[in-house]
């Protein structure tokens with residue numbers, strides 16, 4: 001078996017520490033920030049493996065700590081099922097941030113402000129307006145590296161929920177090892193495990209920033225925590241089931257949601273055709289109706 005070379009540099013020295021040291025550090029981040037922002041801390045939980053660890057750490061400090069789940073409307077059924085199970089089993093104090101409410105009041109620090117309208121409140125609206133999220137392309141708002149759907153379905157509802165609830169500290173399960181972009185950002189001077197996030201007027205805390213995937217599973221398995229069934233099906237992630245923004249989305253979607261895959265592929269081909277032939281018009285946009293059935297747009301030459 002090939003010997004694993006030790007990683008070097010600041011990233012390697014943070015990732016390659018003993019598991020016990022990382023657990024002590026993570027507990028410290030959670031305890032310190034929950035004490036400092038007493039009663040104003042929330043745990044952001046996607047019901048994936050990383051946020052499960054952080055949620056478990058936070059519950060040791062305060063079993064009633066608020067938990068916020070950002071439901072994008074295109075979550076895997078397994079995630080919704082696990083969210084329901086864990087909420088009941090662990091008696092979670094859960095708030096759900098949804099993009100579905102088009103109206104919100106813009107005001108800082110609990111002060112009332114003017115009513116604003118959010119234009120895009122579901123995934124298919126975002127796709128119809130901005131196209132599919134394509135990995136590696138700067139498709140986000142104002143050319144940012146994020147995506148429009150993440151901006152409208154995640155960032156905005158979460159920001160609104162943080163402001164409306166007066167939370168001043170958001171603890172989440174972000175890890176640097178998840179992507180190159182996250183690793184680079186984690187070592188930037190203004191980021192790291194704790195920093196001020198001006199957009200939400202709150203502190204962001206990533207207690208397991210320097211944990212590897214192996215560390216996360218070690219914690220879950222050692223403590224025999226329940227986890228999202230998507231992992232038992234071989235999934236690497238639990239985000240939106242429609243996501244096309246990461247490298248292996250096609251193989252994941254073909255395996256996990258085989259009925260959805262050809263529909264998304266067809267819509268992407270339509271989108272490509274629109275770029276090549278702008279005279280083609282899309283008559284209707286794909287949408288998920290209340291029963292979860294996907295209707296697909298049609299093309300007119």
Ligand code: SF4
Pocket residue numbers: 072133147149150151153154239240242243244245
């Ligand atoms: S995770 Fe993917 S599908 Fe979901 S909002 Fe972000 S880019 Fe869009």
